[in-house]
Amino acid sequence: MTAERIRPFARFYPYYLGEHRHPVCRLLHYMGGWVVLLIVPAALLLRRPVVLLGAPIAGYGFAWLGHLVFEKNRPATFRQPWYSLAGDWVMWWQITSGTLPIRERRAGR
Numbered sequence: 001m002t003a004e005r006i007r008p009f010a011r012f013y014p015y016y017l018g019e020h021r022h023p024v025c026r027l028l029h030y031m032g033g034w035v036v037l038l039i040v041p042a043a044l045l046l047r048r049p050v051v052l053l054g055a056p057i058a059g060y061g062f063a064w065l066g067h068l069v070f071e072k073n074r075p076a077t078f079r080q081p082w083y084s085l086a087g088d089w090v091m092w093w094q095i096t097s098g099t100l101p102i103r104e105r106r107a108g109r
Contacts, residue, residue, distance in 0.1 A: 009083055016087035017101075019076055025066030026095065032062030033092040063088065 006012040020026050035058040043051035060077070067075045076084040094100040 006080065006083070009086060012080065012083045013087055013090060016076055016084065017091065019071065019073055020066075020091065022066070022070040025070040026091070028062045028066035028070075029088060030092055030095050032059040033088065035059065035062065059088070 006015055020029065036055045039051060039055045039058060043049060043055075063077075064075055067073055076087070091100065
């Protein structure tokens with residue numbers, strides 16, 4: 001299955017997880033999420049909107065490094081950007097809360 005127009009999100013997310021099997025790729029996505037969560041409030045507290053530009057750079061930078069170096073695949077962002085962004089945050093939350101499906105936690109190459 002490719003990421004071409006997989007709808008709804010409930011069908012897309014299992015595909016998304018399959019594109020993030022390598023544990024280091026997942027770790028990089030997770031770290032990128034935390035960096036985004038630090039940049040956004042910092043920009044607001046400092047009243048420097050330009051700092052917000054660092055959020056997508058950091059988030060996607062970490063994620064794309066994981067795909068390029070560890071997964072060796074093309075990020076779903078290029079095919080389904082909104083579902084991919086949602087998938088990033090669902091996976092981030094599942095890792096944070098310890099609710100990532102067990103099969104996915106054990107996946108690796």
